[in-house]
Amino acid sequence: MGGYGDVKLLNDDGSRLDGRAIDEMRPVEIRAGVLPVADGSAYVKHGLNEAIVAVYGPMEAHPRRIQLQDQAVLDVRYNMAPFSTSDRIRPGFNRRSREISKVTAEALSSVVLVERYPRSKIRVEIEILSAEAGTRCVGITAAAVALADAGIPMRDLLVGVAAGKVEDTVVLDLDKAEDNYGQADLPMGIMPATGEIAFMQMDGDLSMDELNTAVEYCFKGAADIYELQKAALKDRYNGGDSQ
Amino acid sequence: MGGYGDVKLLNDDGSRLDGRAIDEMRPVEIRAGVLPVADGSAYVKHGLNEAIVAVYGPMEAHPRRIQLQDQAVLDVRYNMAPFSTSDRIRPGFNRRSREISKVTAEALSSVVLVERYPRSKIRVEIEILSAEAGTRCVGITAAAVALADAGIPMRDLLVGVAAGKVEDTVVLDLDKAEDNYGQADLPMGIMPATGEIAFMQMDGDLSMDELNTAVEYCFKGAADIYELQKAALKDRYNGGDSQ
């Protein structure tokens, strides 16, 4: 996290610079089945973030040394398109994207019924087309929908959502300015039906009380996104978008 | 292509700066069997370009995932030696050499009887020792001779030759100045016996009429190089150069 109090992030009435309430999310839009050749796919727009996810598989895991005897491997790639940020990003993986790919794969492995597909591989390709703040959460939300669209059985959908701290106040869903100048960021991956946490990172400065509030906000936000995920899938099965 | 008319490339009598006629090639010299340990090899000097090609195989294609069930794979590498150009080139492949390797492999696959050697691999190593302009064509001319020298059956030899446009005039076989300051370049890979085109690229600016003339010049040049290719192979089988 960047500065501490040197940038004003809350209005005098306690609302945020973009007018949102403390526990209000940016607008979210979800569509399933957006890519013709993938086995499953999803598009998520969250604030100004845009992510598209393609799922391929289950398929034979090769090379054989990556196979697991009793479960499927989730081969997840989180990738930011070169034009997805203000300054162009050189194509290819970097340390940040490798870490996000790893923890995202581990989170998704916790909800997919991987034991149904021993020795196989499920590819999850997360492409960030526009980045505002919170892309790893948007990628998780989209990946869960794309996995469901591909017919991969899961214990629950997984929702990516973040809370944070700005001007000593806990808020839901940091936008770009809040991310740059805020005091803490807590991205989570939540299974709304069971209340489990499959993904969590944090950096900044957060007391135990603040953490509790932030987690509570995340669960609240997750519940809302969960409904949009389910609606997108329902729409898809009712003959909705296939591009 | 570089400039357009800002450099003088034709003499007042219509001849070119090095005295060649519009449809005249630079001098070409071809030798087969120049490398002791390769299965087949060839040397081509074309103008100031020099290329050496080694062929190895057919051999088992490994790793197995590159095997084709019903034909041989041509594994072609086009490489410019670090000292082959005015400014030293860092060793290793770059985007240009990868593209040339790909389209050269595809062109050679069109003339080699690859279906004779299912699951196998034929390696074609094109090394450019001196570059003037038109090295991809020189590499193709040399590769065809080296493949024949290795005893690989082919439908025909393949000839690499280029035409281009300078000062609004179509000319055969651009030299370095013409390549740098000309208006178009059209490298082709021609099977002289059948009149087929196995390789073609173009960049610059060329009307349909100019294209027709350029193609015609290329076929004319190819016929001449074809004779030199056959002579080199004949010379080799008659106990000629083995280095």
Add this chain to the structure above:
Amino acid sequence: MGGYGDVKLLNDDGSRLDGRAIDEMRPVEIRAGVLPVADGSAYVKHGLNEAIVAVYGPMEAHPRRIQLQDQAVLDVRYNMAPFSTSDRIRPGFNRRSREISKVTAEALSSVVLVERYPRSKIRVEIEILSAEAGTRCVGITAAAVALADAGIPMRDLLVGVAAGKVEDTVVLDLDKAEDNYGQADLPMGIMPATGEIAFMQMDGDLSMDELNTAVEYCFKGAADIYELQKAALKDRYNGGDSQ
């Protein structure tokens, strides 16, 4: 080697800047069995150099193409930790470390009874934690002890030791200043029991007579280090250091 006579490296009484005699080594300390999870390990401090070596194996050699039908492969990596030198080194292999890894592997293959383990691999991981001068020799000394600690059968231990030339005088075991400003460096890998040479490099300027003296000094130094190697292994089997 760097300068020639422009830096004073010998005192007026013929002793060296750090007080050592011409044929005197820096202090050496050796311990076996210093890493808990390795199959064998050793620590060597030689002057200000510090190296730790871990040995794993014999184990199945994979991928299969690296297997040798009638002997084990020694897979040796010489690596300098980023903080081992005055200026930080970027992590990862460079040309120098690859060459040292290669010749060290070849030297160790000459003393290990590799024919006892066909198709298998023995990994030798040499980590330089602090570098003063002569790290490749320190790595060899430590690797031999770690191999013995892992129970790998060997014809003899191998000792890494160097001689050199400063101010036209042959000396044993160059330190950093002598290495930087001396006239020649001769690192050797010696089997003290048989008098064989398994490793040798040289650079600088050395007459035949000087070479003979330098080799003689190296053998003398090797005999001393050999005793320390054997003592470390004896200490280890008598219930010594396992950390």
Add this chain to the structure above:
Amino acid sequence: MSTQTVPQLLRQQLAILAESDQRIDGRGRWEMREIDLEVGCLYNAEGSAKVTWGDTVIYAGVKFEIRTPYDDRPAQGSLMCGSELRPVAHRKYDPGPPSPESIELGRVVDRGIRESGCIDMANLCIVPGEKVWMVVIDIHVLSDGGNLFDAAGLAAIAALRNATVPAARFDVGEDYQLPVSLTPIMTTFTRVGGRLVYDANEEEELGGDERVSVTLGDTGAMHSMQKGLKGTFTPPELAEILDVAAEHCKNLRELVDSKVN
């Protein structure tokens, strides 16, 4: 779908269809699939386009960077066009360094645009000898349903024509629209069932042979050609496809025109 399985049955089927002048998806020999073009669709790109071309989906994004000019062209900016053929786009693509296919795609699109002269590099100079703009076009393939070349070429030129030079963000003046004077268009022909057809789809590419791509400029001149894959063609075949190309280029150019400005 790996390159290891050569789809002989598909090849036979395509050959039989070709005999009666038919294609596997019912199109005519020179008929294009349905396409959709959106421009300005990417928030952080200075120019952008999304092309949906049959089952192919491609985004192109334009970004600008400030560079020191080359010594021999102190008052000229530069252009770079790259493509990413990432595993998202098809089951057959692997992760890893750029494949030859990906490199070829980027370079062919690059040459078509560069050689058309649609961007005057002198317009990209900020301070001669010191600062010039580099225009970077990134082609991002999300779904490979066949004929990537034409879809990528279309996305690239549409994104360029939609681009704004972000001078304000770089503190070198006010934003202005990137001047793009021409609209080069690529058309690609593939040998399917023994004859060349326009705009091959995924199955036709899988069971087909060589590919010939031609980029034509506003006046009908050729700016780039590229023959790829195994197979050969003859000069009369080349003449035939150039005629077809001219017609399609005209229509596609009108489509671009209708979406920008």
Add this chain to the structure above:
Amino acid sequence: MSTQTVPQLLRQQLAILAESDQRIDGRGRWEMREIDLEVGCLYNAEGSAKVTWGDTVIYAGVKFEIRTPYDDRPAQGSLMCGSELRPVAHRKYDPGPPSPESIELGRVVDRGIRESGCIDMANLCIVPGEKVWMVVIDIHVLSDGGNLFDAAGLAAIAALRNATVPAARFDVGEDYQLPVSLTPIMTTFTRVGGRLVYDANEEEELGGDERVSVTLGDTGAMHSMQKGLKGTFTPPELAEILDVAAEHCKNLRELVDSKVN
């Protein structure tokens, strides 16, 4: 020990032990293994520490480089923390480019230190706008006996607190001790036999599930968290481990204090 063999027998054994609140090495659920901390042990590093934590052995070394500051922070230095998980550390590690495990380890340790604010970047300025120090912490794992995160975090902060800025060697003044105002400490919990335990050893990691790491600062505030590996946990479980973490962080901070200054 490849990831291919999922050790079902070990998992069963760990589950049975957990039922009677036991661990495979006899420790209590929240009990730490024996650890040893040495500082200043590396000759060429400007700060260094060696941590022996059960069968885990890790060195951390601090080096300094002079850099041009970033445009938007002309009077601030920078910090970089990387880890090398090389084949020396375990039979299971392969050579090659940094693995995701290695990258995650370095980045999590980096965030814990960076976000604690223990180093005031303004203290690393030499000449504003021209020269600032970059502090580089390299974590070198020599033996992976489990719980690398906590051992690496401890080695990193101990090496920093032991570090001297080598101003003399770079001709920019006299050497001085790097000011480090706080001592962030990481604690890691792993699900073993169905319940979360502190400081898992090698076998517990092999037969266990998800890992949760928390870095706490001197005042008890959280500075970083990271959940890794397959598995989930609940908010009440999080609350429980945070209590345990606070106690261990305090003790480990005292250990560091006892070794430096």
Add this chain to the structure above:
Amino acid sequence: MSTQTVPQLLRQQLAILAESDQRIDGRGRWEMREIDLEVGCLYNAEGSAKVTWGDTVIYAGVKFEIRTPYDDRPAQGSLMCGSELRPVAHRKYDPGPPSPESIELGRVVDRGIRESGCIDMANLCIVPGEKVWMVVIDIHVLSDGGNLFDAAGLAAIAALRNATVPAARFDVGEDYQLPVSLTPIMTTFTRVGGRLVYDANEEEELGGDERVSVTLGDTGAMHSMQKGLKGTFTPPELAEILDVAAEHCKNLRELVDSKVN
């Protein structure tokens, strides 16, 4: 011919031949194969040589670049020597990043030349502290018929002695011949059939053991040595080959002298 097949039959044959002091190609123990040296043969290189040494064919090319000198040697140029052991040279070589064999070859040739002092780095200064020449020697192996080291070393020094500093092309004066005051020569010995022989050919290397290379300068002093591959030797064996080396170095130096100037 992969390293996996250890050619036991060949080893036996070589051992039997050695017993009667014979070699597989009929040469004497210390006899060299036929060699040919051409200089100035590469159009774009500033210095070049082609060595044909038995079935081994190697080109060396010299290029010049202008660099900023190192801080501690402001008036000295630099030298770099690299080798490419590419798949063209033998069926056994794979494409990919430089192999250890390729790196060793380049570094051993580099040390022989550098340590001989044949190039006075002060002669490569253009403007002290600002511009110096870097001499780059690239060794390009086209056919590996055995004893690459000696052939590469010969090509490198011959190319250097043939080199012209391209000052005019870089606008820093007039071209002049690169001053090379000495002619270091490498000789390599290989254990074949149990004894060391000079100039092993391809089969002898395949069925042989360790290799010892020595570079001698004009006055007979050693400038580099390198022992490679599995095997050992004794001090008396070293003394014996050094005598043979001296004789061959003299002859090869005369060959170089006869081709340049």
